[in-house]
Each structure stands twice: as C-alpha cells, then as structure tokens.
Amino acid sequence: MTDTPNVTDDRPSVLVPLEVLEGETLPDGVGELLENAHVILLGYHVLPDQTPPEQARLQFEDRAQRKLREFEKTLTDVGATVERRLVFTHSEQQTLNRILAEHDCHAVLVPNACEPPEDVLVAVRGTVGVDRIGRLVAGLFAGTGVTVTLYHGLESTETIEDAETFLDGIADRLVDRGVALDSIEQLVDEADGGVDRIATVAEEYDAVVMGESDPSVVTFVFGMPSKQVAERFLGPVLVVQRSHDAIE
Template identity: 35%
Template sequence: MAPPRDYRVLIPIDVLGGESVPRTIVDAFASVPVVLLGYREIPDQTGTDQARDQYAPRMRSELDDVQRTFEDAGCLDVSTRLVFTHDRLETFERVAVETDCDGVLLVNPAPVLESVLVAIRSDVNLEYIAQLLAALVADTDLEVTFFHVVSDEDDRDRGTELLDDATEELIEHGIDRDRVDTVLSVDGSPTREILDVASEYDLLVVGESRPSIRRFIFRDRAKKLARKTVDPVLVIRGEYLEVEDGDESTDPEDGGGDS
C-alpha cells in the first residue's frame, strides 16, 4: 500500500452567479484539503483589470464566507483563489495543476449525501483513484459503488475482474468491505448507463484517463455526465498532468486575472 498523503480537491464556485457549496458537500469534503476557486467568466471584450475593479470586493466577501463554512466544519486546510477569466475551463485545469489538486469537484445541489457512484473506465490510475476515495470517505458513513460498462457478454469476466480489483484497492486503503459494492452493466452506452445509474446515487466520481482535465470533463464523455447529472461530480485527475507551455499564473490570494 502506498504511504498516506494529503489529497487536495479544487472546488470552482461562480459566487456572483449564485453558486454555492451545499452543506452536505462541505461536511463530506472537510476531511481533505480543498482549494476554493472563486471565478467570474467575463466577455472577451472586457479586460480582467476592469472586471477586478468592479467585482473583486464582492467576490472576495462571498468566497471568505464559503471558506469560513469549511473551516467551521473542521477542514484544517482550505485556501482560496479569485480569478477573472475569458475561459473558465482552461482556468480550472491550470489552477488544479498549479495547486497540486488531485480532483476537481463540479458543484451541483446535494440535499442528501450518503452514496457515491464511481464510474471506472479502465485500470488506468485505479490505485490512485482508490487512495483519494479512501481519504475522502474514511471519516464519513458514505457508501461506495464501483460501476463499469462492458460492450458484450464476452467482456463480462474482464469487467468483473476490474470491479473486484477496484474493491480490493479501496479495502486495502482502510475502507470496510461492507461499505463497498459493485455494479456491472453489459451491452449499453457507457454515458447513458452511467447517467441512469447515477440517478440512484448522491455523488458521481469519474477518473480521468487523458492528460487534460479540460478535454475529459468538458469535451469527452464526462462533459455529458457533468452537464446532465443533477449530482455533484468529482473528476479525479491523472497523476501525469503537466502545466502546458504558455500558461499564466494566478494570484493565489486575491485576484489574479486570466486572459
């Protein structure tokens, strides 16, 4: 088993757009370090300095309130960033890399948070996914279900083996077996099947298997998942991501502007 480490989650929040973090999410994620990214997506013709002058004080106040909520819930490591951007997706990706975040949480309403569906596409980063999950759910009562879709009956055994491996990885990292379940779907559209099954759970977790959060969340299968599910969606990054050449840095305290 890999040595324990701190796993960090990026939570983008459009605070001026009325987006908030449900209390159930706050309580569930209080066990891991989080980076709260208060962002404002602005038109191309609007300069970031102009937007900062207009919106920054109000955004900072709103973001500070969210930070205090996490701290009151017992989160010992919560930091914030404030950005104005012409491309929120690039910002999410870059800030996740810059702040060493292992996952990106897309916030949706979560009146109840008791069950987690983890959609597994392959064995890529399976141990890494299990480690982060274990860190997240260890101090909660959350139940975890691993889910996988295979194309036909010929792949059933392979799919079952993959789910068994995922279960064993999570157990190896300290989660009781009776909190872990598996579901295998045969001969279906992966996206449709995940959406159908996710409706029965409170949080959807997907693992990234491409070297880009932006492509995976918003231009691939998880784009559809994130937009069509009403649940919060946690995308666990691949460990191999690098900052792309030409990326600009953001002021970690207050207001770095993205352009």
C-alpha cells in the same frame, strides 16, 4: 489572492470552481461530501476581451471575496481545509488548467446539491487513473460509513469475470487505504458504461465519482461526459484527474 492553511494531513485535493459573480454558489450538501478533502476553492469571472483583469479586480474583488469567504466557512465548519483563489480571466479553460496543474488536484467537482452522502457510485473504465481514484475515494470516505459502489460497464472484449477481477483489484486498493470491506459493493453492467448509462444508474446514489477519459481536462469537465452526467443527475459529480505529469 490565496489563503493557505497549515495542512498537516494527507487529504485528496479537490478543485471547486465557481463563477461567483454570475450567482453560482456552493450547493447544499457539498460541504459534507468534501469534509475530508483539501479544497481548492476557485472563484473566477470570465471577462470580455477588452476588459483588463486589473480593472475588474478593482471593481469586483471585494464582492467576490465576501462570497468566497462565506463558502470557505461552510467547508471549514465541517472539517475541510481550504485554499481560496480568485481569478479574473479572459480564458476559462486556461485558468482552470493552470489551477489544476499548480495544485495537482485529484479531482474536480461538478457541483450539484445533495444530502449528506450515504451511497456513492464510483464509475471506472480502464486502468488509467485507478491509483488516483483509489486515493480520492479512500481519502474522502474511509471510516465515514459511506457505501462505495464500484461500477463498471462491460466493454466489447470483456467478460463478466474480467470485470469482476478488475473491480476486485480496485476494492483491494481501497481496503489497503482504510476503506472497510463491508462498505464496498460492486456492480458489473452488461450494458456499455457510457455517459447515458452512468446517469441512469446514478439516480440511485447521492454522488458520482468518475475518471477523466479525455486528456483535455477542462474540455472534459465542462463540455464532455462529466458535465453531461451532472445535467442528468441531481447530485454532485467528482471527476478524477490524471496527474499533471501524465497529461503533459
């Protein structure tokens, strides 16, 4: 079932997947983090192979929808727009990939609780996805007073000057999209910017934005670096997705 609002503004779309029948909830602070987003609120439940989705829907839909409506209200009360989806599935990966493709989501949220965000770490590696990172970060945080720290760990062939030039280009994109220059900071790390290092740096921040570095979207989100960061970091992680066309 889908509830589609009249979306009149150009908000970045963020997928928020929750296993509602397994007790997964919308953590505190996520509403404030996503107040400027268009949220695809996905409630899903993975079924045993022998259970028909239609049977599960008859049995569990009312309970699941009640929970989703509560989460939807939390988001809309702070200003987000929301599309609500409920899926009973035999394949978590196929379902999430399908929803991501249908909505061409800019990012997926790995939800953890947070305070209303004041400082956000944006970890960037290569140039793939930089446009979508800029769109997401500016869409969520332009004009909010949130400090955005662009973080890049040096790769083997890079110099500090290379990294600074790279981050300057991203900062210019953010300014062009309405982010105040004095709210952007830059952090070049001479250590490799891998998962463990990002998690360590992220301890000082309220939330993390990081790019998808694996073409397999769901494998990345739920089994690869972003999930590893979320397990080490108490705040939420936004994983910026490549456009659907780019991963086909």
